[in-house]
Amino acid sequence: MIDEVVELHQRFFRGLERLLDGWFLGLFARFVFAGVLLVYFLSSAMTKIGAGFFGFLQLTPGAYIQIVPGAMEAAGYDPSAVAFWPYGLIVHLGTYAEFVLPVLVVLGLFTRLAALGMIGFVVVQSYVDIAFHGADEATIGALFDRVSGSVIVDQRTLWLMPLVYLMVKGAGVLSLDGLLARFFDEPLLGEPYAEWG
Numbered sequence: 001m002i003d004e005v006v007e008l009h010q011r012f013f014r015g016l017e018r019l020l021d022g023w024f025l026g027l028f029a030r031f032v033f034a035g036v037l038l039v040y041f042l043s044s045a046m047t048k049i050g051a052g053f054f055g056f057l058q059l060t061p062g063a064y065i066q067i068v069p070g071a072m073e074a075a076g077y078d079p080s081a082v083a084f085w086p087y088g089l090i091v092h093l094g095t096y097a098e099f100v101l102p103v104l105v106v107l108g109l110f111t112r113l114a115a116l117g118m119i120g121f122v123v124v125q126s127y128v129d130i131a132f133h134g135a136d137e138a139t140i141g142a143l144f145d146r147v148s149g150s151v152i153v154d155q156r157t158l159w160l161m162p163l164v165y166l167m168v169k170g171a172g173v174l175s176l177d178g179l180l181a182r183f184f185d186e187p188l189l190g191e192p193y194a195e196w197g
Contacts (some may be wrong), residue, residue: 026108026172029162034106037159045098048091059095067094069132097121105166108175116167122159126152 048063064072064079068087075081082088097117104114127151129135141150148150148154171177 023172024172025165026111026170027174029165030108030111030171030175032162033102033166038102038106041098041102045095048095048098056099059091059121063091063095067091067128069128071152094121094124105163108171108177111166111171111175115163118168119160119163122156122163126156136197146154 025116035085044066048058048060048066050058059079061072061077061079063079064082065085068082068091071081071082073085074119082091085176098121101117101121105118135161138147139151141147141153143153175180
């Protein structure tokens with residue numbers, strides 16, 4: 001009886017794995033990222049640029065306050081007094097990365113690099129929130145405690161899960177990376193997806 005249950009279990013989950021292999025997890029990870037974080041990051045990026053069609057060419061003081069608060073405070077909250085190297089460059093790169101990287105993740109284009117960039121972005125964002133924006137202990141939270149809803153440690157650790165998956169495994173065949181891999185006949189996605197190419 002036990003052997004039959006084990007065999008049924010193995011057959012079911014092996015079949016499920018074969019059915020979903022190469023397309024589902026990458027698609028699902030991008031769906032989760034889009035549903036939970038895409039609008040969050042794009043909205044945050046919009047607060048850092050000027051108004052109008054060409055507003056993206058001019059960063060607001062808020063961009064500097066959010067990304068390099070210490071440098072902005074030292075400059076008397078005057079963005080023009082903040083040195084371009086390295087602080088101005090960090091603000092520009094951070095702002096444009098907040099627009100570009102989430103879109104690349106959702107589209108599945110250069111997914112591994114975009115996911116790696118987003119991981120770095122989330123880590124730096126968390127550091128800035130803790131070190132410069134005065135996040136309190138409840139907001140920071142901790143791993144392995146009984147409270148699972150802290151904004152920084154708990155939530156952002158969960159944010160990293162789909163990104164780590166995408167960085168390690170790629171977006172799968174239902175992505176622009178998958179389309180490019182088939183078009184150029186290159187295994188951009190790694191070995192598990194070669195049979196789909």
